[in-house]
Amino acid sequence: MTAVPDLDAALAAPAAEGGTATVRRARAWLTRAAEPGSVVVWRFVERAGPVAAVRLLRAGRAPDAVQALVGVRAEQDASAADLRRADRCGARLVIPEDDEWPALALHALTVAASGERADSGEMSDRTKAPVPPVALWVRGPGRLVDVVDRSVAVVGSRASTAYGEHVAGDLAHRLGERGWTVVSGGAYGIDAAAHRGALAAQAPTVAVLACGIDRVYPSGNGALLERIAQEGLVVSEWPPGAAPHRHRFLVRNRLIAALTRGTVVVEAAARSGAQATARRAGRLGRPVMVVPGPVTSAMSVGCHELVRDRALGAVLVGSAAHVLEEVGRLGEDLAPPPEVATDAREGLSDIAIRVLDACPVRRGVSPERLAAVAGCGVVQVLQVLPALELAGLVEWTGTGWRVAPPQRVTPPRKEGRPS
Amino acid sequence: MTAVPDLDAALAAPAAEGGTATVRRARAWLTRAAEPGSVVVWRFVERAGPVAAVRLLRAGRAPDAVQALVGVRAEQDASAADLRRADRCGARLVIPEDDEWPALALHALTVAASGERADSGEMSDRTKAPVPPVALWVRGPGRLVDVVDRSVAVVGSRASTAYGEHVAGDLAHRLGERGWTVVSGGAYGIDAAAHRGALAAQAPTVAVLACGIDRVYPSGNGALLERIAQEGLVVSEWPPGAAPHRHRFLVRNRLIAALTRGTVVVEAAARSGAQATARRAGRLGRPVMVVPGPVTSAMSVGCHELVRDRALGAVLVGSAAHVLEEVGRLGEDLAPPPEVATDAREGLSDIAIRVLDACPVRRGVSPERLAAVAGCGVVQVLQVLPALELAGLVEWTGTGWRVAPPQRVTPPRKEGRPS
Numbered sequence: 001m002t003a004v005p006d007l008d009a010a011l012a013a014p015a016a017e018g019g020t021a022t023v024r025r026a027r028a029w030l031t032r033a034a035e036p037g038s039v040v041v042w043r044f045v046e047r048a049g050p051v052a053a054v055r056l057l058r059a060g061r062a063p064d065a066v067q068a069l070v071g072v073r074a075e076q077d078a079s080a081a082d083l084r085r086a087d088r089c090g091a092r093l094v095i096p097e098d099d100e101w102p103a104l105a106l107h108a109l110t111v112a113a114s115g116e117r118a119d120s121g122e123m124s125d126r127t128k129a130p131v132p133p134v135a136l137w138v139r140g141p142g143r144l145v146d147v148v149d150r151s152v153a154v155v156g157s158r159a160s161t162a163y164g165e166h167v168a169g170d171l172a173h174r175l176g177e178r179g180w181t182v183v184s185g186g187a188y189g190i191d192a193a194a195h196r197g198a199l200a201a202q203a204p205t206v207a208v209l210a211c212g213i214d215r216v217y218p219s220g221n222g223a224l225l226e227r228i229a230q231e232g233l234v235v236s237e238w239p240p241g242a243a244p245h246r247h248r249f250l251v252r253n254r255l256i257a258a259l260t261r262g263t264v265v266v267e268a269a270a271r272s273g274a275q276a277t278a279r280r281a282g283r284l285g286r287p288v289m290v291v292p293g294p295v296t297s298a299m300s301v302g303c304h305e306l307v308r309d310r311a312l313g314a315v316l317v318g319s320a321a322h323v324l325e326e327v328g329r330l331g332e333d334l335a336p337p338p339e340v341a342t343d344a345r346e347g348l349s350d351i352a353i354r355v356l357d358a359c360p361v362r363r364g365v366s367p368e369r370l371a372a373v374a375g376c377g378v379v380q381v382l383q384v385l386p387a388l389e390l391a392g393l394v395e396w397t398g399t400g401w402r403v404a405p406p407q408r409v410t411p412p413r414k415e416g417r418p419s
Numbered sequence: 420m421t422a423v424p425d426l427d428a429a430l431a432a433p434a435a436e437g438g439t440a441t442v443r444r445a446r447a448w449l450t451r452a453a454e455p456g457s458v459v460v461w462r463f464v465e466r467a468g469p470v471a472a473v474r475l476l477r478a479g480r481a482p483d484a485v486q487a488l489v490g491v492r493a494e495q496d497a498s499a500a501d502l503r504r505a506d507r508c509g510a511r512l513v514i515p516e517d518d519e520w521p522a523l524a525l526h527a528l529t530v531a532a533s534g535e536r537a538d539s540g541e542m543s544d545r546t547k548a549p550v551p552p553v554a555l556w557v558r559g560p561g562r563l564v565d566v567v568d569r570s571v572a573v574v575g576s577r578a579s580t581a582y583g584e585h586v587a588g589d590l591a592h593r594l595g596e597r598g599w600t601v602v603s604g605g606a607y608g609i610d611a612a613a614h615r616g617a618l619a620a621q622a623p624t625v626a627v628l629a630c631g632i633d634r635v636y637p638s639g640n641g642a643l644l645e646r647i648a649q650e651g652l653v654v655s656e657w658p659p660g661a662a663p664h665r666h667r668f669l670v671r672n673r674l675i676a677a678l679t680r681g682t683v684v685v686e687a688a689a690r691s692g693a694q695a696t697a698r699r700a701g702r703l704g705r706p707v708m709v710v711p712g713p714v715t716s717a718m719s720v721g722c723h724e725l726v727r728d729r730a731l732g733a734v735l736v737g738s739a740a741h742v743l744e745e746v747g748r749l750g751e752d753l754a755p756p757p758e759v760a761t762d763a764r765e766g767l768s769d770i771a772i773r774v775l776d777a778c779p780v781r782r783g784v785s786p787e788r789l790a791a792v793a794g795c796g797v798v799q800v801l802q803v804l805p806a807l808e809l810a811g812l813v814e815w816t817g818t819g820w821r822v823a824p825p826q827r828v829t830p831p832r833k834e835g836r837p838s
């Protein structure tokens with residue numbers, strides 16, 4: 001603890017401007033000092049640079065509007081403690097200066113923010129503003145930029161029905177099977193069902209929280225969040241320990257929309273938060289997808305409202321294939337589900353099948369890893385891999401082996417029978 | 420029977436061209452001689468006139484294409500028997516020369532038919548062609564043109580679910596309550612539920628059949644069709660006794676689409692007949708409305724396909740209010756449900772309430788009729804009517820008394836909460 005220099009001393013060091021550690025420290029301080037979602041603060045940090053911005057705020061010499069938003073927090077400093085606390089729970093602070101920063105995805109927020117007027121000071125305006133985060137607290141093994149590269153948000157009501165949970169879970173599972181990451185809010189109901197569906201497919205899933213990445217909120221989702229942190233990512237703009245204040249959910253929603261290629265709303269009551277996330281995705285130019293339900297269900301009213309809103313241009317979806325038609329890459333994701341041909345498997349040895357089943361869908365892994373998962377020797381793995389590759393079942397990514405993506409097949413266009 | 424002159428003699432009479440009876444006889448003959456849905460036949464009848472058309476066909480001197488479609492039926496004649504048979508079951512032949520012919524509604528078919536090429540002779544083409552009927556067999560008390568003036572088609576799968584039947588019945592009931600006629604196909608499932616819902620609201624409903632108006636088809640709907648004939652209308656292009664051949668349903672569907680202001684599909688399997696009716700309505704420029712359902716239900720797959728087809732421009736609907744937004748007259752049907760203010764009723768005498776409840780929604784009726792329905796004297800009716808009128812509860816249509824239409828109220832625009 002004593003080894004960590006005082007914040008102001010660290011920022012004043014000659015190499016401060018260029019040092020990543022200093023920039024990270026400065027951004028860590030900003031995540032606690034300035035409530036995320038403020039255009040004014042974000043612009044100030046962008047223009048001054050994070051280190052200079054913190055120096056100015058600490059000295060009380062930032063522009064009045066910015067200084068006012070930070071208030072007494074300018075005098076406090078928990079940045080070193082926050083970084084230590086994150087480290088203890090296996091988390092880190094990812095900053096725009098890092099390689100794993102999802103710059104492309106968040107670019108939509110940068111563009112949108114440049115069109116925003118300065119904060120009017122009203123909370124309702126601030127929670128709506130499309131502003132990039134100054135940094136992201138991230139807990140989990142994957143590189144953020146990779147994990148969210150091919151991702152879809154699956155969101156919906158906390159007071160979900162069995163129907164909605166079934167659909168959310170099934171959709172997330174199928175998206176996961178095809179190598180897509182499911183992003184959601186870690187809440188009860190649809191969010192939890194979506195995360196669980198993705199985990200069941202052994203696919204990465206991301207929970208974007210409105211509180212610290214070490215908070216167990218909602219309390220009933222503790223085990224789920226722990227599993228997401230082990231196999232996917234838990235992400236937040238707020239520092240460790242931050243409480244899930246109500247308005248933070250609204251600020252958080254823009255991040256779910258921005259990090260993903262599109263947002264699927266599974267169940268939503270009339271004028272609900274899930275609707276808001278969807279509309280935000282629409283404003284960022286991302287596809288808005290809606291799962292319909294019985295018109296007799298209050299939990300589908302919000303979904304149907306979204307489809308009926310022609311200005312929004314939401315698309316009704318009923319399956320993962322429909323979702324991939326909207327967010328997928330042309331020619332790649334329009335393909336039918338990756339069905340490993342039964343006959344191709346039939347000719348395989350027991351070892352070959354175990355190795356095939358051990359291959360991950362996304363990132364390639366080493367033969368050693370395959371051997372460990374398949375429960376056989378590395379030599380055996382190396383013996384069967386050539387046959388599996390010839391059969392088009394696995395492929396070498398340059399760094400490892402994975403399941404070969406589905407063949408490009410043009411799906412037959414369905415048309416209503418003229419009758 | 421001997422009083423009815425021979426067809427050819429009737430047609431040859433000097434006043435034949437102008438006489439409505441002769442024209443009706445000629446068109447009756449055509450409904451049996453030429454299968455409906457043929458552009459070639461319809462054009463020939465339009466150009467030659469119905470009486471001359473029949474004379475030419477009987478003499479074998481019609482154009483080859485037309486003569487071929489009629490074939491040996493040119494030599495047969497059941498027109499007088501058909502008219503008698505219709506009369507016996509309380510039906511009549513409504514022809515374009517009649518005041519009650521729904522010329523305006525069917526105009527869309529005339530316009531569409533003028534753009535059609537001559538029949539290629541293939542059944543699939545013929546069943547798709549938008550062609551006006553040469554005449555309509557109609558069974559029931561109302562004037563056809565009045566009954567279908569404000570009408571909506573509610574169609575769907577025969578293999579419906581409890582959900583679909585509930586929604587169809589409820590929708591039809593609410594549309595009926597607001598003075599709209601529900602048109603459907605008299606089939607099992609969604610059709611039957613829609614007819615029943617309308618009847619329960621004491622609103623007129625129209626069953627457009629693919630067989631003779633005196634056929635009990637499907638057999639299980641006998642009592643329902645009987646009730647529709649008593650309180651609404653049973654309509655068909657085919658003469659009495661005609662059998663419900665499979666292709667006739669497809670020909671019939673265009674009529675359901677054309678007679679109504681819009682078509683609501685409640686449940687439809689993938690690539691189903693209900694979808695075809697909806698697409699036909701779309702091609703005629705009529706709004707296509709679709710009730711969504713669980714994505715897990717095979718009976719909603721067709722509905723969702725329709726919503727997803729952007730070219731069709733189908734609108735998702737979940738309530739009668741949504742339907743009326745599409746088909747209603749501006750400023751009239753955008754109003755919220757006609758809720759007779761409870762306070763307005765509270766001040767009324769027992770007799771006044773009974774008279775109010777006796778007032779029909781659509782056509783005005785005489786005080787004598789109101790007295791009969793309300794179970795009181797005409798003098799009492801005449802005593803309470805002025806007060807009811809002053810309270811804005813009833814109105815004089817020029818020919819009778821009816822419930823006053825709902826006040827014009829601009830409904831508050833719903834908007835997603837920014838949160």
